[in-house]
Amino acid sequence: MSQLLEIENATLKFGGVVAVNDLSFSVKEGEVYAIVGPNGAGKSTVFNLISRFYDPYAGALRFDGQNLLARSADAVADLGIARTFQNIELFDHATVLQNLLVGRHRHRRTNMVQEMLFTPKVRREEERHRAAVEDVIDFLDLQPYRDKMIAGLPYGVRKVVELGRALASGPRLLLLDEPASGLSVEETQDMRWWIDDIRKQMGITVLMVEHDMGLVSGVSDRVLALADGAKLAEGTPAQVQSDPAVIEAYLGTGVV
Numbered sequence: 001m002s003q004l005l006e007i008e009n010a011t012l013k014f015g016g017v018v019a020v021n022d023l024s025f026s027v028k029e030g031e032v033y034a035i036v037g038p039n040g041a042g043k044s045t046v047f048n049l050i051s052r053f054y055d056p057y058a059g060a061l062r063f064d065g066q067n068l069l070a071r072s073a074d075a076v077a078d079l080g081i082a083r084t085f086q087n088i089e090l091f092d093h094a095t096v097l098q099n100l101l102v103g104r105h106r107h108r109r110t111n112m113v114q115e116m117l118f119t120p121k122v123r124r125e126e127e128r129h130r131a132a133v134e135d136v137i138d139f140l141d142l143q144p145y146r147d148k149m150i151a152g153l154p155y156g157v158r159k160v161v162e163l164g165r166a167l168a169s170g171p172r173l174l175l176l177d178e179p180a181s182g183l184s185v186e187e188t189q190d191m192r193w194w195i196d197d198i199r200k201q202m203g204i205t206v207l208m209v210e211h212d213m214g215l216v217s218g219v220s221d222r223v224l225a226l227a228d229g230a231k232l233a234e235g236t237p238a239q240v241q242s243d244p245a246v247i248e249a250y251l252g253t254g255v256v
């Protein structure tokens with residue numbers, strides 16, 4: 001498997017706080033790779049670096065061999081990197097279908113005049129986007145909710161819709177920020193199947209930050225344990241969970 005994402009000696013400081021400290025890791029095409037670590041370890045900051053919300057103080061970031069640092073946040077999405085957020089970010093007063101169509105935004109190839117005139121090209125594009133979104137709705141069993149407003153939906157369903165919005169963009173790399181947080185045991189189990197299927201059926205590479213070690217062990221090929229912004233351990237879930245440095249660092253946090 002080739003490397004899809006490479007982080008090389010990345011460092012990011014907020015004032016005097018070193019949030020990410022000379023961190024290197026890579027994610028192979030087709031794998032599920034999880035980042036774990038106690039609160040404040042730097043997990044979200046790593047995601048924000050990859051999404052290009054932050055510039056690193058030093059280091060290199062590459063996606064499929066291309067320099068990510070030469071691109072803006074929008075351009076990163078165009079490369080095929082999609083993400084979900086720890087605090088779900090959806091349009092509350094729009095339907096599930098409308099939110100998923102927003103996920104298709106990067107594929108729009110028509111201009112505003114064409115859209116106002118609703119030319120045949122616009123109509124064909126629209127049909128293509130709808131078909132892609134309907135596939136995601138079927139895949140995630142969202143049919144009962146497709147015309148419902150986000151605001152009225154239970155938290156667990158909103159979480160699946162957010163996953164759907166990211167999938168609708170047709171990514172090569174999916175960044176999941178705490179996919180199981182706030183979910184019940186059953187919903188977490190469903191999330192595990194979705195992630196498995198996303199990798200196996202859709203061939204999408206997944207990088208996730210997650211506290212639930214049951215989910216991490218269940219779906220991940222490899223795990224990176226972070227502490228104070230630096231790599232503590234990397235390996236299979238079993239290797240990382242039994243690593244003495246990890247046990248020592250997490251002792252009493254209830255994470256491992």
Ligand SMILES: Nc1ncnc2c1ncn2[C@@H]1O[C@H](COP(=O)(O)OP(=O)(O)OP(=O)(O)O)[C@@H](O)[C@H]1O
Pocket residue numbers: 014017018019037038039040041042043044045046
């Ligand atoms: N925008 C910011 N400004 C200043 N400091 C920040 C900012 N974002 C993060 N930090 C600091 O950087 C460090 C890493 O934070 P980060 O949010 O990446 O950790 P995390 O591992 O994602 O934690 P959690 O599990 O609580 O989400 C922490 O010390 C945090 O206080």
